[in-house]
Amino acid sequence: MSHRVVVVGAGFGGLFAIKALRRADVEITLINGTAYHLFQPLLYQVATGILSEGEVAPPIREVLRRQENVDVRLGWVRDVDVEAKIVSVAGPGIDYTVPYDTLIVAAGASQSYFGNDEFADHAPGMKSIDDALELRARIFGAFEVADLHTDPETIERWMTFVVVGAGPTGTEMAGQIAELAHRTLRGQYRHIDSRKARILLVDAVGTVLNTFGDQLSAKAEKQLDKLGVEVRTNTKVVAVDSTGIEVETIGGEAAGHRERIPTMTKVWAAGVAAPALAGRLAAATGAKTDRAGRILVEPDTSLPGHPEIFVLGDMMNLAGADGKPLPGVAQVAIQSGRHAAGQIKRRLSGKETGQPFRYFDKGSLATISRFSAVASIGKLHLSGFSAWVVWVAVHLFYLVGFKNRVTAVLHWFVSFLGRGRSERVATQQQAFARQAIRAYGDPFRRAEAERVEAERVEAERAEAKRSAAQRTATGADQATTQAR
Missing domain, CATH: 1.20.5 (Single alpha-helices involved in coiled-coils or other helix-helix interfaces)
Incomplete structure (x- = not known):
């Protein structure tokens, strides 16, 4: 019997681990909560009508159709019996178990509301296709509803958009909403001027894109200002409801000052946390977790005392060369996935294992608007059009599938060179499904x-x-x- 490898999660970590085991003498069972692989860095483009969900989420079975040693299963891992080496899975209306010899857990991250999970009802995150489609319906729907009203305060509330979190996702989202309002939708409404939309980018930290360095952060903030985005740093969100958001100033002379911003459309792009599975796995193995719920792993990404279990990507807490935990970015997941696969192949061939994972930082990218981005690649710092070209090339390279690359380029051509958005269709189901599913149940x-x-x-x-x-x-x- 071949060595049984169970992979939990079809993100970058799980997918690249599976591909690295293509020619290994193993039987792989992939368990994922959706039938598609999600290219999460481009979710904001789904939310703002540039790309369709199919272009950022190719079917897993299609991606792995030529790899014969993989069995794809739909479901959510609920528990791991580390003694019997069995994972318990809840599928759509059916529970089942899968035995393993080696377990790779790469279930990604969930949105963190820092203990205020009730905010999610009014400020969707950016972690899933459902989130992106809900936001698309809310954003485009806000302009439609504003066009129906005559009361100035009501119109302003519908045409005010608040993005929480000034990291890459929040910055890109705010920039695209601004372009949508000021460029794409201009002149399409009889009763409102979309250019009067108010877009705010709020974060408790002191700078935009704080991991990119002061120089690029300043350039990004300057570009956002040109787009008409109001940047509010050192500003903490303390309350969110259906018709507004309340913020509090941190530090400075205005410290403690609170303000309510009337707005119907809020986007949450601040904070990530490990999924609940991380806590259950840590409890089962005796591993420790950090404040975000990530599991502290051994240098080779395995769990302490359990060399047969690897934890990858956003779920792991592993210090990099600078002594700080590795960031939750795609490259960490990709490289750790390949490393875990390498450890499995060495183990099967009787070679020594336990080699530490070495992360090679390929840099960070973020778009601000069409033809404008920032890029931090080692000692190279780019901004403007040159950084945008790098951004396009990198994202095309990592989009899975030739069809996805071709259609993405066509839609970028329509959106960036023209004024159109290829994916503006939004439905009531998308806007209100979150509440409906919770009320109805699973x-x-x-x-x-x-x-x-x-x-x-x-x-x-x-x-x-x-x-x-x-x-x-x-x-x-x-x-x-x-x-x-």
């Missing part, structure tokens, strides 16, 4: 419960019919006996 579980209940009722009816028939038969027999 549709698969509910359907299963309804099926079980229907079978119970049918069984009771059948039993009642049998009992009635038996009573009738008994009565007839007694009548016959008495007649005799």
Whole structure:
């Protein structure tokens, strides 16, 4: 029997680990909560109508169609029995288990609201296709609703957009909403001027793109200002509801000052946390976690005392060359996935394992607007058009599949050279599905419960019919006996 490798998560870490094991004598079971691989760095373009969801989320089975040693399973890992080496999985309406010899856990990260999970109802994050489609419906829908109103305060509330988090995702999102309002939608509404939309970028830290260095941060903030984005750093979000957001100033003479910003559309791009699976896995193995829930791993990315379990990407806490934890970026996931696969192949061939993972930083990129970006690549710091060209090249390289690259280029051509957006369709289902699903419950579980209940009722009816028939038969027999 071949060595059984179970991979949890089809993000960059899991996918690149699987591809690195293509020719290894292993049987791989991939377990993922969706049927697609998500290119998360471009989700903001789905939310703002540039790309379709299919272009950033190719089907896993299509991506791995030529790799015969992979079995793809849909589901969410709920528990890991590290003694029996079995993972328990909750699928759509069905629970099942999968045994393993080696386990690779690369389940990514979830949005963190810093203990205020109720904010999610009013400020969707940017971690899933569902999030992006919901935001698309809210953003384009805001202009449509504003066009219906006559009250100036109501119109202003609908045309105010607040993005929380001034990292790459938040900065890119704010820039694209500004371009959408000031360029794409200009002149398309009879009763409002989309150029009067107010876009705010809010963050508790002191600078935009603080990991890019002071020079690039300043250039990014200057470009955002040109786009009409109001940047508010040193500003903490303290409350969020359906019609507004409340912020508090941190530091300086205005420290402690609170302000309510009326707005119907909020985007949460601040903070990430490890998924709940990280906590369960840590509890099962005795591993430690950090404040964000990430698991502290050994230098080779395995768990302490469990060399057969690797934790990758956003779920792991591993210090880099500078002594700081490695960032939750795609390159960390890709490289750690390949490293884990290399360790498995060495183990199977009888070679020594335990070599530490060495991360090679290929730099950071963020777009501000069309033809403008910032890039930090080693000692090279670029901004403007040159950085934007690098951004395009890098993102095209990592888009999975030739079809995705071609269609992405076509849509970028329409959006960046022209004024159009190829994906402006938004529905009420997308805008309100989050609340509906929570109110209704898990549709698969509910359907299963309804099926079980229907079978119970049918069984009771059948039993009642049998009992009635038996009573009738008994009565007839007694009548016959008495007649005799």
